[in-house]
Amino acid sequence: xxxxxxxxxxxxxNVSTVTSQNSGLKHGPNGTTFLSSGIPxxxxxxxxxxxxxxxxxxMEDAEAPHHMLLLRNFMSQGLIHKHPLLxxxxxxxxxxxxxxxxxxxxxxxxxxxxxTNEKDxxxxxxxxxxxxxxxxxxxxxxxxxxxxxxxxxxxNDLDLRKPLDRHFYSGMNVGCVSIQDSPDLASLQDxxxxxxxxxSRNEANISSAGRIxxxxxxxxxxxxxxxxxxxxxxxxxxxxxxxxxxxxxxVSFPPSLLxxxxxxxxxxxxxxxxxxxxxxxxxxxxxxxLTGYQDxxxxxxxxxxxxxxTQVPVILETTTFSIKLHKRRYLVLExxxxxxxxxxSGSSYNTSGSCSGSTKAGSLDF
Amino acid sequence: xxxxxxxxxxEALGFHNNNLYGRFVLVEDTVDTTAAFVLHQIxxxxxxxxxxxxxxxxxxxxxxSHYDRILRKIGCNLAAQRDNKRFFFIDMLxxxxxxxxxxxxxxxxxxxxxxxxxxxALPQDNTKFVTIMIDDISFLQVAANGSSNDVLDFLHYCxxxxxxxxxxxxxxxxxxxxxxxxxxxxxxxxxxxxDILVKAEPLATGLAKDVHGQLMVLHKQHGISPxxxxxxxxxxxxxxxxxxxxxxxx
Numbered sequence: 001x002x003x004x005x006x007x008x009x010x011x012x013x014n015v016s017t018v019t020s021q022n023s024g025l026k027h028g029p030n031g032t033t034f035l036s037s038g039i040p041x042x043x044x045x046x047x048x049x050x051x052x053x054x055x056x057x058x059m060e061d062a063e064a065p066h067h068m069l070l071l072r073n074f075m076s077q078g079l080i081h082k083h084p085l086l087x088x089x090x091x092x093x094x095x096x097x098x099x100x101x102x103x104x105x106x107x108x109x110x111x112x113x114x115x116t117n118e119k120d121x122x123x124x125x126x127x128x129x130x131x132x133x134x135x136x137x138x139x140x141x142x143x144x145x146x147x148x149x150x151x152x153x154x155x156n157d158l159d160l161r162k163p164l165d166r167h168f169y170s171g172m173n174v175g176c177v178s179i180q181d182s183p184d185l186a187s188l189q190d191x192x193x194x195x196x197x198x199x200s201r202n203e204a205n206i207s208s209a210g211r212i213x214x215x216x217x218x219x220x221x222x223x224x225x226x227x228x229x230x231x232x233x234x235x236x237x238x239x240x241x242x243x244x245x246x247x248x249x250x251v252s253f254p255p256s257l258l259x260x261x262x263x264x265x266x267x268x269x270x271x272x273x274x275x276x277x278x279x280x281x282x283x284x285x286x287x288x289x290l291t292g293y294q295d296x297x298x299x300x301x302x303x304x305x306x307x308x309x310t311q312v313p314v315i316l317e318t319t320t321f322s323i324k325l326h327k328r329r330y331l332v333l334e335x336x337x338x339x340x341x342x343x344x345s346g347s348s349y350n351t352s353g354s355c356s357g358s359t360k361a362g363s364l365d366f
Numbered sequence: 367x368x369x370x371x372x373x374x375x376x377e378a379l380g381f382h383n384n385n386l387y388g389r390f391v392l393v394e395d396t397v398d399t400t401a402a403f404v405l406h407q408i409x410x411x412x413x414x415x416x417x418x419x420x421x422x423x424x425x426x427x428x429x430x431s432h433y434d435r436i437l438r439k440i441g442c443n444l445a446a447q448r449d450n451k452r453f454f455f456i457d458m459l460x461x462x463x464x465x466x467x468x469x470x471x472x473x474x475x476x477x478x479x480x481x482x483x484x485x486x487a488l489p490q491d492n493t494k495f496v497t498i499m500i501d502d503i504s505f506l507q508v509a510a511n512g513s514s515n516d517v518l519d520f521l522h523y524c525x526x527x528x529x530x531x532x533x534x535x536x537x538x539x540x541x542x543x544x545x546x547x548x549x550x551x552x553x554x555x556x557x558x559x560x561d562i563l564v565k566a567e568p569l570a571t572g573l574a575k576d577v578h579g580q581l582m583v584l585h586k587q588h589g590i591s592p593x594x595x596x597x598x599x600x601x602x603x604x605x606x607x608x609x610x611x612x613x614x615x616x
Contacts, residue, residue, distance in 0.1 A: 031435065229512035230465075230511075233509070233511065236462075236505060236509075237460060240459035240460050241460075243428070243429055260545070261546055264540070265508070265543055268540050268543065303397065303398075304397065309431070309432050309436065310435070310436060311402060311436050311602055311604075312603060312604055315575045319573065
């Protein structure tokens, strides 16, 4: 029964249409809907974006602020698409953070980015023929979609050096909460409940989607940082509320500050689990091992991808990606490439997989 | 259709020899490899095990729509079973006992009474063919604000139903949560009580597209016969589970 389809369902990247012009939503498999993470490469890795109704958790690295990149792009993309946003952090003035959100790049700059990517890929292209031809078809389609306007509507290239225009977040649909002074999470839970009730799910068409972003949950500045079971209850109820609404909840937390079992419980609760790691500066060993080491800002690991309404797990070609800033403006994620071995021992060994992270396959076929 | 069902997992769980009635099956998994598919498989099988069998499902992780869609693809219509009063879905996604106020055991007692009342409401002959499933146990402790004793009491009560009514009791828990605890009370007790232990783990060699993990099914036969162990690899598909001995995947 299962073998009659030409494309195995666990592989099919849904080349799906945008639901409506500016809603920023896309149909996914098994009756799910995606919204964009704000990072085009991450959307491709996750098979479309973040699933509506899912809880996305990012494990922070105490030594680097890379989780902020993911948070900022997520929030900014939502504001561009007019998705109502609720942002909570432990700072005294969370509203000030909105001024640091990236703005969409201007159209002219986007085109040059696509071209340079394609040039770099010609070297790796000769290995494409060893991979599943069906996979090529799907990634071909995707690259076509990238160049058309439809993809740009769904996910923008966000320029980290340009701040988001004020008019995006001065409206009524952006809420900011500071959790520094609250003794417990009850008020935050109420606010999240109230926010999510606007997007409760019914079978009718989805009109709008909501986004909740919680930064550095359980960081030590919060009074409730020692109350682990309290925090677990909060995340659990947040997950349950998100499940019955058309919203995506993104929470970043530092696992090193929690007990191992509490951290594991949070990891199990996440539908999509990512972690970011710092790359040590001037690490000669790593510089020899990886190409492009100098440009890397950090590492991103994809531990789990949300599988709502299905039992089939998502197995990616590779789970570790390097975070780079293209032209110091745009966030890109690339597969790690092992540097060529010294000529004396034979052929160079390139471990890049055909992960859709950075491959926008051109029409060239040797 | 029947021939397709004779896969290693069904054999290991003993679906066609003796059913799971009167036994406690504990399913364990990790963050890297989820064993939810075992629950789906057992759920599907429980409806076909006997014409008047029923399932009581305590859901703490996913809503009904999630299971409905998944089971539909593997050939089981949960919505229809629910309408036929063979599937009882108890949604406990928001279950949370307050920190102060009523103690946890009162809250858990209410849940247990609900289960028992469902069983008692069934026609007399059908009470022998009930399956109780919990997905998953780790959330019970979160709901109880960390009190493992209350959770254990509740689970013990559920376990007694296997002897009192001859129910099958299936529960899922996450093994890696308890690895670093000094006294992992809940998982240890459950492993001790379990008649059948199903453990899903990732492959030692890492991720693979064709093999999603390895499964170990352990039958504890209290009495004369020794423990029986089944070990195999699995691949999860939309409408079936492929199970095969290590190295035999074509």
